[in-house]
Amino acid sequence: MSDVKSVWAGYRKRRREFQITLVAYIPLIILTMAFAKDFSVGIFVGYGLLIVLPLGIRHIFFSCPNCGKSIHFKAFANFLGRACSHCGIRIGEPLNRK
Numbered sequence: 001m002s003d004v005k006s007v008w009a010g011y012r013k014r015r016r017e018f019q020i021t022l023v024a025y026i027p028l029i030i031l032t033m034a035f036a037k038d039f040s041v042g043i044f045v046g047y048g049l050l051i052v053l054p055l056g057i058r059h060i061f062f063s064c065p066n067c068g069k070s071i072h073f074k075a076f077a078n079f080l081g082r083a084c085s086h087c088g089i090r091i092g093e094p095l096n097r098k
């Protein structure tokens, strides 16, 4: 694995985990509604709070290998974007530390 790939591998893993969990959220709730006799909103909220939210926070607070700040933690930042919201480096690009 090249240097650039290994630097961004942790970020990509976190993003993939978060995206898969986010995409699985709605079908899981629909299946739960179909098969559970006592469906409550608590299941919907509980799944979101226990699984989706922690993975989202872990993804957003990943430290940018270029500037060291949380990669998507900034006001009005796109948390699914492809660039650091602080230094603007695109995910997967070689680092340009100064």
Ligand SMILES: [Zn+2]
Residues within 6 Å of the ligand: 064, 065, 066, 067, 068, 069, 071, 084, 085, 086, 087, 088, 089
């Ligand atoms: Zn950065």
